[in-house]
Structures are given as structure tokens and as C-alpha cells.
Amino acid sequence: xxxxxxxxxxxxxxxxxxxxxxxxxxxxxxxxxxxxxxxxxxxxxxxxxxxxxxxxxxxxxxxxxxxxxxxxxxxxxxxxxxxxxxxxxxxxxxxxxxxxxxxxxxxxxxxxxxxxxxxxxxxxxxxxxxxxxxxxxxxxxxxxxxxxxxxxxxxxxxxxxxxxxxxxxxxxxxxxxxxxxxxxxxxxxxxxxxxxxxxxxxxxxxxxxxxxxxxxxxxxxxxxxxxxxxxxxxxxxxxxxxxxxxxxxxxxxxxxxxxxxxxxxxxxxxxxxxxxxxxxxxxxxxxxxxxxxxxxxxxxxxxxxxxxxxxxxxxxxxxxxxxxxxxxxxxxxxxxxxxxxxxxxx
Amino acid sequence: xxxxxxxxxxxxxxxxxxxxxxxxxxxxxxxxxxxxxxxxxxxxxxxxxxxxxxxxxxxxxxxxxxxxxxxxxxxxxxxxxxxxxxxxxxxxxxxxxxxxxxxxxxxxxxxxxxxxxxxxxxxxxxxxxxxxxxxxxxxxxxxxxxxxxxxxxxxxxxxxxxxxxxxxxxxxxxxxxxxxxxxxxxxxxxxxxxxxxxxxxxxxxxxxxxxxxxxxxxxxxxxxxxxxxxxxxxxxxxxxxxxxxxxxxxxxxxxxxxxxxxxxxxxxxxxxxxxxxxxxxxxxxxxxxxxxxxxxxxxxxxxxxxxxxxxxxxxxxxxxxxxxxxxxxxxxxxxx
Ligand SMILES: Nc1ncnc2c1ncn2[C@@H]1O[C@H](COP(=O)(O)OP(=O)(O)OP(=O)(O)O)[C@@H](O)[C@H]1O
Ligand code: SF4
Ligand SMILES: [Mg+2]
Numbered sequence: 090x091x092x093x094x095x096x097x098x099x100x101x102x103x104x105x106x107x108x109x110x111x112x113x114x115x116x117x118x119x120x121x122x123x124x125x126x127x128x129x130x131x132x133x134x135x136x137x138x139x140x141x142x143x144x145x146x147x148x149x150x151x152x153x154x155x156x157x158x159x160x161x162x163x164x165x166x167x168x169x170x171x172x173x174x175x176x177x178x179x180x181x182x183x184x185x186x187x188x189x190x191x192x193x194x195x196x197x198x199x200x201x202x203x204x205x206x207x208x209x210x211x212x213x214x215x216x217x218x219x220x221x222x223x224x225x226x227x228x229x230x231x232x233x234x235x236x237x238x239x240x241x242x243x244x245x246x247x248x249x250x251x252x253x254x255x256x257x258x259x260x261x262x263x264x265x266x267x268x269x270x271x272x273x274x275x276x277x278x279x280x281x282x283x284x285x286x287x288x289x290x291x292x293x294x295x296x297x298x299x300x301x302x303x304x305x306x307x308x309x310x311x312x313x314x315x316x317x318x319x320x321x322x323x324x325x326x327x328x329x330x331x332x333x334x335x336x337x338x339x340x341x342x343x344x345x346x347x348x349x350x351x352x353x354x355x356x357x358x359x360x361x362x363x364x365x366x367x368x369x370x371x372x373x374x375x376x377x378x379x380x381x382x383x384x385x386x387x388x389x390x391x392x393x394x395x396x397x398x399x400x401x402x403x404x405x406x407x408x409x410x411x412x413x414x415x416x417x418x419x420x421x422x423x424x425x426x427x428x429x430x431x432x433x434x435x
Numbered sequence: 436x437x438x439x440x441x442x443x444x445x446x447x448x449x450x451x452x453x454x455x456x457x458x459x460x461x462x463x464x465x466x467x468x469x470x471x472x473x474x475x476x477x478x479x480x481x482x483x484x485x486x487x488x489x490x491x492x493x494x495x496x497x498x499x500x501x502x503x504x505x506x507x508x509x510x511x512x513x514x515x516x517x518x519x520x521x522x523x524x525x526x527x528x529x530x531x532x533x534x535x536x537x538x539x540x541x542x543x544x545x546x547x548x549x550x551x552x553x554x555x556x557x558x559x560x561x562x563x564x565x566x567x568x569x570x571x572x573x574x575x576x577x578x579x580x581x582x583x584x585x586x587x588x589x590x591x592x593x594x595x596x597x598x599x600x601x602x603x604x605x606x607x608x609x610x611x612x613x614x615x616x617x618x619x620x621x622x623x624x625x626x627x628x629x630x631x632x633x634x635x636x637x638x639x640x641x642x643x644x645x646x647x648x649x650x651x652x653x654x655x656x657x658x659x660x661x662x663x664x665x666x667x668x669x670x671x672x673x674x675x676x677x678x679x680x681x682x683x684x685x686x687x688x689x690x691x692x693x694x695x696x697x698x699x700x701x702x703x704x705x706x707x708x709x710x711x712x713x714x715x716x717x718x719x720x721x722x723x724x725x726x727x728x729x730x731x732x733x734x735x736x737x738x739x740x741x742x743x744x745x746x747x748x749x750x751x752x753x754x755x756x757x758x759x760x761x762x763x764x765x766x767x768x769x770x771x
Contacts (some may be wrong), residue, residue: 200676
């Protein structure tokens, strides 16, 4: 198959002036007993208004850590961030890494401009506070409302996410609900302050297959209705195929390929992406844990191989090059960027 | 499924209370039996005392004494008689004091409770902020300092602390720590003024009692808080934009308190038994020294009454902490 190769540009991060979030050269380091570990190594991507960015990768590749960096909810004792994360709002543009973690401005963004949905709705709610209590609290952190008005708003939001009998749910505890309803409550809590960006970190992983589909459909509907941008993190390429407009493929702290979903699924350039796609039986009937089908194991973040991070498992590795030189970004189609020596014109 | 919160809470209270009643019954049997365990009975020790002073009673009068106190009856009968009296608040006569046991206990009870409750409040009131500080600023100088201080609090037995305090009091403040009433209140009847005067004088003994318990509570609270602070619901709260201190107070602290609350029940008896030794050293008239005297003199009715009251206090403490726990943590109610 012949692929059109577009000349590599110097600053090739794509030009998206209207991006809601622009992440540039983000690095995330952890201080551990074994020394400093680089969990995310200079990644760049944009989240565009009203679009869903699907972030895919195997366990431990740095997806959650990236999302936490945008929210600035990283572990402040051990975690060090580098690069820049720029959030564009109607009124201003902010570099989130320049803000203090517990500053008033950062707290206003968290839960206000950016909503967050976690993987495990069970443990992500406090077991000793009612759902209502926790959603009302979210409202009152960002709006100057009395308890009754905040409760009204919470009930409306629960209704908005399709929760049956929202008034009753308000007085229930998370552990009294089914997994699907629990995740709906979590979504309601994330959306109750009308965020412009919703980050969902594996929102369906803890759910059974039917509920997974329902939650994904719900998220797409809500995104439409509320004009949100969304960052959907998953290790399931099938979820991305169903829900994402743009895709970023992560491997060991790097984004190895990113671009519009159509372009990625039609013309994947990176050997890792291609293997992922091959291991996907069909886009409609997907298998869980499909990524495991690729041979070899992911090296640990602590001892990342030199050169291309994927060279230990790559079937097309060019020896002498791939194991020594880290491939830079090459634009191969509009907004479609790949980091692989096979596509590097030099 | 859920039949309303209030009803399930009502059931829970009923269930726990009935368990407590059974436990108190068992405790009464055990305290009664324990009193009977040592060889001989109080009549023999009474006789031994008399023979020391030279006034030896005849065998007939000893038997008469035994009959009068019902000691010739089988154990079950003796227990039933005693228990029936105890329910009515009649614990019999103290041979040593030649007085009604109930009146005697009533006299000592006030100070005992005052010392225990004050000790408990001090232990909790100090442990909460210190534990919170240590968890939030783990690894800081303050954390290390408090932890080191806590190790001392746990390691040094409280009778030693009491002796030390006694010495400091005498040497530098010319104060007698054992005196729990100011001179003008010594023989006065109980009044608000006398109460606060006693409370004030109890502060140092209560602090001595509280120190070890507080140090242990600080350690538990710190560990619990650190555990809870890494839970996903804390990250959720942070992701809502909560301020860090507000967040810690509302979520992790609330959950870290559960194991904390459940120790109230254990703390109360610990305080009371700890108060025995501290009270002995400082010469404070609480139930502790009274119990010791009663046991030494085989003053059966007095000793078993005090034992029963102490174990009832422990059971009530546990019941209170269970109820408090079920109020704090709704999951507990549904487990039972
Ligand atoms: N607090 C931490 N201390 C040290 N290392 C960490 C910490 N949090 C994450 N890491 C490391 O960062 C790397 C990325 O972790 P991350 O949680 O982002 O992975 P992930 O892509 O979300 O995986 P998963 O699919 O399992 O959620 C991992 O190798 C992990 O070991
Ligand atoms: S750079 Fe080399 S090792 Fe890396 S993905 Fe491309 S071909 Fe494979
Ligand atoms: Mg993750």
C-alpha cells in the first residue's frame, strides 16, 4: 500500500489556534526509591472544541498521569511536571503548569472548567456521604448558591444524565446503586458545573459490556448537548473507534501516533498502531484486553529502552537506527503525526 | 430493599442494646465467680484479722456469721440473691467499712467518672489535631517531634509519670497533686463551685492518664488518615476544586475516625484501670484504690459491686462507640 508522505516540518504539532487545551512537551517525572522515573516523556497534543480525543495505550503508558497533570491533581510530593499545558477560556488563556497546585485559580478550573470522570465510580464516591451531598458540594464550590438551589441544580443534572428518580438518588449512597447508575451519578457530578472540557479516565472499564455501550452513548449525547470537548482515556481501541474524533496512541510515556480518527483507522502509520488494529477483531464486536495480543511485554517506565521505545517489540525495527535514535514527529497527513523512523524522511 | 433509614437505625440500636444487656449479665456472673475464687472467704480473713488482735471468735459464732452472710448456701443461690439486690441498687454490706456498699460506691463514683471522662476528653481533644497535623505534614519536623514525644508517652508507665509529676509539684510549685479539693471545699457538700474546683485539680492526673492513650490514638489516626488520603474519593473531591484542608476534614478524617471511634469502648476500661495506679500514687479517692483494698480484704460484696460497675462502664462505652460509629458510617447499620 502506497502512502502519501508529507514533508516533516520543524514545529510540527499541528496548528489549532482554537484548541481548548494545548499540551506541549509535557514531561511527568516521579521521585521514587529507585530514583527519578520519567512516566511521560515530552508529549504534545490538542483537545479541540466539541471533539473527543481518544487516548489509547497499554497499562502503565502514562494515560492517567497525563490526565492528572491537566487537572493538576498530581501527587505533589513525588511528581514533577515539565513543558506546558495551556487552557483557553472565553475570558483568558492560562498556562496550568504556571499555577500553584492549591491556588484559587487552579481550584476554580478544577471541577469548574474541567470535569473529571474516574474509572471506578464505587471507590470514587465517599462511602459515608450521600450522592446528593457530594454533588451539592460540587455545585457550591463553583457557584454562589444556597443549599436548596444547589440541590435543585444537582437533581436537574441527575435527570440530564438519564437517572431514574433523581430526587431519591440524592439521598442514597454510592454503594446502594448499580454500577451503571453509579457511573451516571459520577458523570452528573462532573458535569454539574458546566465544564468546557470533560476528562474521562477509563469511564467504562469497570462496567459490564451492555452498560459500557450505554455510558458511551450517554457521553456522546451529553457532549453534543453541552458543547463540550472530551478527552476519553481507554486501553480499548474499540471504544476509541466508536467514540473518538481524534486519536492519540501512547506507548511508554510517548505519543507514537496521533491524528483524526478517520485518518488513523484508515491509514495507520506506526507499527504499534497497526498491530493494535490487527488485534481488533472488528470494530463492532470487540474483545477486551485485545492489546495483550501483541508479542513481548511492555518494559517498565524505569528502564525504558534507548532509541524508539517500541523497538523491543517492533517487527519492522531497523537495527542500528531504531535502537539508538529516538524518532521525531513526522506529519503524514493533515493533523496526522507519527513518530517512527520508517516514516522519517531523513 | 431499604425500609427507611430511621427504622434500620432503630433496629440497630435495639439489637446492640440487647447484646449489651446479655454482656452485662455475663460480666456479673464472672465478677461474682472471680470474687469467690480465692481460698477461704471474707469471714476467714475477718477471723484472721480478729485473731491478730487477740479477739478470737468461737467456732459457733464464725458459723453464725457465715449463715448471716449466706455463705453456707450454694453458689447459684448466693449469686441470685446478690444479683436480685444489685438490680435494686442494693449491693449488700461492706464488711471492711461496715457500711452499705451502694453508699460507699456512690461517694467514690463521682471522682472516678470525672477522672475517666476528663482523661478521655483530653486524650481525644489532643489526639485529633496532632494526628491530623502529622498526617497532613508527614515527614515534617513537627511530625517527627510529635511522634518522638508519642513514643515516650507510650513507653513511660503512667505511675512513673505520676511520681514525676508529684515530685515536680512538691518541689517547684509546693502543690499536692493528690489534693483534689481546695481547702475551703474539702468538707463542703457538692456544688457547682466544688465541681469546677475538683475538675481543675484533676487536670494534671487526667493528663497523666491521657498521655499514653493519646499517643496511641495519634498513631492510629495518623496511619488511618494516610490510608484514607490515598483513596480515589479523595482525588474526586480534589478534582471538584476543594481546598486541601476542607477536603481532608470532610472526607479522610470522617472515615479515619471509624476505627478511632470504635476504640472508645476499649479506652474507657483502660482509663479506669490506669486510674487505679495513678490514683494510688497520687492518693486520689476513686474506685480504683477502693477496689484494691476490697480485694485485699476479700470484701466480697464491695469488690464484686465495683467489678460489676467497671465492666458495665466498659460495655456501655462499647455500646456508645458502636452507636456513634453507626451514625458516622451508614454501612455499619446494614451489615447487621
Ligand atoms: N505516584 C506514582 N509514583 C511513581 N510512579 C508512578 C506514580 N503514578 C504513576 N506512576 C508511573 O507512571 C506510569 C504511568 O502510570 P499511569 O497510571 O498514567 O498509567 P496508565 O496509562 O493510566 O495505565 P492504566 O491503564 O493501568 O491506568 C506507570 O509506569 C507508573 O508506574
Ligand atoms: S522507529 Fe523503528 S522500532 Fe520504532 S516503531 Fe518505527 S520501525 Fe519500529
Ligand atoms: Mg490509568
